[in-house]
Amino acid sequence: xxxxxxxxxxxxxxxxxxxxxxxxxxxxxxxxxxxxxxxxxxxxxxxxxxxxxxxxxxxxxxxxxxxxxxxxxxxxxxxxxxxxxxxxxxxxxxxxxxxxxxxxxxxxxxxxxxxxxxxxxxxxxxxxxxxxxxxxxxxxxxxxxxxxxxxxxxxxxxxxxxxxxxxxxxxxxxxxxxxxxxxxxxxxxxxxxxxxxxxxxxxxxxxxxxxxxxxxxxxxxxxxxxxxxxxxxxxxxxxxxxxxxxxxxxxxxxxxxxxxxxxxxxxxxxxxxxxxxxxxxxxxxxxxxxxxxxxxxxxxxxxxxxxxxxxxxxxxxxxxxxxxxxxxxxxxxxxxxxxxxxxxxxxxxxxxxxxxxxxxxxxxxxxxxxxxxxxxxxxxxxxxxxxxxxxxxxxxxxxxxxxxxxxxxxxxxxxxxxxxxxxxxxxxxxxxxxxxxxxxxxxxxxxxxxxxxxxxxxxxxxxxxxxxxxxx
Amino acid sequence: xxxxxxxxxxxxxxxxxxxxxxxxxxxxxxxxxxxxxxxxxxxxxxxxxxxxxxxxxxxxxxxxxxxxxxxxxxx
Numbered sequence: 105x106x107x108x109x110x111x112x113x114x115x116x117x118x119x120x121x122x123x124x125x126x127x128x129x130x131x132x133x134x135x136x137x138x139x140x141x142x143x144x145x146x147x148x149x150x151x152x153x154x155x156x157x158x159x160x161x162x163x164x165x166x167x168x169x170x171x172x173x174x175x176x177x178x179x180x181x182x183x184x185x186x187x188x189x190x191x192x193x194x195x196x197x198x199x200x201x202x203x204x205x206x207x208x209x210x211x212x213x214x215x216x217x218x219x220x221x222x223x224x225x226x227x228x229x230x231x232x233x234x235x236x237x238x239x240x241x242x243x244x245x246x247x248x249x250x251x252x253x254x255x256x257x258x259x260x261x262x263x264x265x266x267x268x269x270x271x272x273x274x275x276x277x278x279x280x281x282x283x284x285x286x287x288x289x290x291x292x293x294x295x296x297x298x299x300x301x302x303x304x305x306x307x308x309x310x311x312x313x314x315x316x317x318x319x320x321x322x323x324x325x326x327x328x329x330x331x332x333x334x335x336x337x338x339x340x341x342x343x344x345x346x347x348x349x350x351x352x353x354x355x356x357x358x359x360x361x362x363x364x365x366x367x368x369x370x371x372x373x374x375x376x377x378x379x380x381x382x383x384x385x386x387x388x389x390x391x392x393x394x395x396x397x398x399x400x401x402x403x404x405x406x407x408x409x410x411x412x413x414x415x416x417x418x419x420x421x422x423x424x425x426x427x428x429x430x431x432x433x434x435x436x437x438x439x440x441x442x443x444x445x446x447x448x449x450x451x452x453x454x455x456x457x458x459x460x461x462x463x464x465x466x467x468x469x470x471x472x473x474x475x476x477x478x479x480x481x482x483x484x485x486x487x488x489x490x491x492x493x494x495x496x497x498x499x500x501x502x503x504x505x506x507x508x509x510x511x512x513x514x515x516x517x518x519x520x521x522x523x524x525x526x527x528x529x530x531x532x533x534x535x536x537x538x539x540x541x542x543x544x545x546x547x548x549x550x551x552x553x554x555x556x557x558x559x560x561x562x563x564x565x566x567x568x569x570x571x572x573x574x575x576x
Numbered sequence: 577x578x579x580x581x582x583x584x585x586x587x588x589x590x591x592x593x594x595x596x597x598x599x600x601x602x603x604x605x606x607x608x609x610x611x612x613x614x615x616x617x618x619x620x621x622x623x624x625x626x627x628x629x630x631x632x633x634x635x636x637x638x639x640x641x642x643x644x645x646x647x648x649x650x651x
Contacts, residue, residue, distance in 0.1 A: 303636050304636050305636065406622055408618060409618050409619050409621065409622050412615035412616075412618040412619050413615075413619050415612070415615050416612060416615055416616060416619065419608075419612055427593070427595070430595060431593075431594060431595050431596065434596070434598065434601060435598070442601065442604075443601055443604030443605050443607070443608050444604075444608045446590075446595065446597065446601060446604075446605045446608075447586075447604075447605045447606075447607075447608035447609040447611075447612060448608075448612070449593060449595055450585070450586060450589040450590060450593070450595070450605075450609060451609075451612055451616075452616075455612070455616040455619070457630065458616070458619050458620060458622075458624075459616075459619050460630035460631070461624055461628050461629065461630045462619055462622050462624065463630065463631070464628065464629065464630060464631045464637075465622065465624055465628045467631075467636065467637045468637060468642075471637045471638060471639055471641070471642055472639075472642070474638065474639045475639040475642070520636065520637075521636035522636065545638040545639055545640075546636030546637065546638040546641075547636070547638060548638075
């Protein structure tokens with residue numbers, strides 16, 4: 105099979121072909137770089153391409169394979185890219201900002217990049233995002249908006265918009281992003297790809313530019329649940345350089361992803377999660393619930409207050425991190441988030457402490473619900489991708505500000521660190537996908553991936569590569 | 577907080593923090609602070625007890641971590 109066709113398929117198939125030496129890692133990297141060169145001027149997912157590095161590492165991998173080594177590399181020759189808040193040796197970690205790009209280049213790769221490369225994957229570049237990850241749209245004023253590969257007039261979602269768009273556009277089969285309040289799940293939903301937000305504390309975050317240490321998570325995007333599992337397994341492992349990272353050992357998921365889901369107790373999240381979703385998003389949940397035989401509905405207590413608390417913690421911690429620059433050079437911040445950052449610097453401590461207290465209270469209440477339910481289902485976004493520049497969403501008669509409201513349904517879940525797989529549903533809107541969150545108890549990434557895989561095998565969810573061509 | 581108190585607080589807190597607010601930014605800052613105040617009111621409405629502490633380093637809590645009865649999962 106030719107490299108171009110493989111690139112549009114799964115990471116697992118690429119790795120199998122590279123290991124079998126029916127295609128070279130060099131050819132896969134060239135195919136990825138060619139796809140980026142052909143279409144990224146339209147999508148604007150990439151901010152940096154590391155062609156020389158990628159070609160050198162591909163050549164080294166091919167040499168290893170020729171020498172009979174490297175036959176245990178689950179991601180052999182798989183091109184990947186990362187949100188530009190990950191450190192990449194030799195590149196400045198811009199984190200979507202104007203300010204950071206004045207800093208010196210990173211001297212080492214982030215641990216998660218190193219782990220993927222140890223598994224045989226090859227980094228080809230860094231990806232666009234909302235400045236400092238404070239946004240849900242990737243309408244970046246410094247680097248331009250990332251456009252949705254399925255409709256270039258629409259947003260890709262954010263803040264990991266480049267990470268989702270690059271996968272949907274077929275530039276890479278896998279990518280990495282971060283999720284503080286929904287920044288993996290929102291763009292996965294809007295671009296029609298799979299995204300995994302692991303349990304808070306599962307993956308180390310050192311070597312990435314932080315946003316809100318209390319809430320930040322890292323995780324992968326892919327076009328299949330199985331690929332997500334392969335990547336997630338390669339990413340696992342504690343690192344004491346991140347104080348929030350928990351040492352649980354590696355709990356592999358890929359080998360068991362095909363096991364039956366019989367016996368899992370599955371419920372749909374009602375209340376807030378139904379009321380803040382439009383017809384397309386509710387239909388997507390119904391479609392998934394029907395396929396899973398989920399007839400029960402549960403409500404989380406005080407979910408609106410939980411979302412409010414997540415907003416306050418984000419606002420205060422995010423602003424505190426940038427206080428020196430907000431004092432000295434506020435005009436250099438992203439205009440779409442600058443005033444929010446400035447306001448966040450002024451929040452009274454009592455508000456933030458109350459929000460942190462509510463976080464633990466809410467986690468305890470949800471844990472009580474998870475005694476009796478293994479999987480919760482909810483929309484990932486209130487609607488499909490809006491047009492670039494949209495200021496408002498109309499959701500069931502509510503007029504909501506578009507940029508903060510795209511995370512209304514993801515924020516309460518990440519607030520308490522539960523693992524979530526966002527799965528893409530088509531057919532509930534005329535032309536666009538919308539995502540559904542598959543949520544489980546802490547540390548049960550295996551469960552959310554197993555359910556996502558089951559849905560994909562049943563044809564309920566899918567992540568096709570866009571038909572976008574160079575001439576479009 | 578009413579709008580006048582919000583404006584007064586924003587100006588005073590910004591001055592205390594030595595955080596200059598450009599005239600072009602001030603209306604947006606006030607609007608976002610007002611939004612945060614509304615959300616803080618919502619959080620304050622939760623009925624937390626004196627023992628409902630924050631988790632200094634947050635650790636997710638699963639059903640197996642709860643004290644008391646068995647989970648009874650069918651997995």
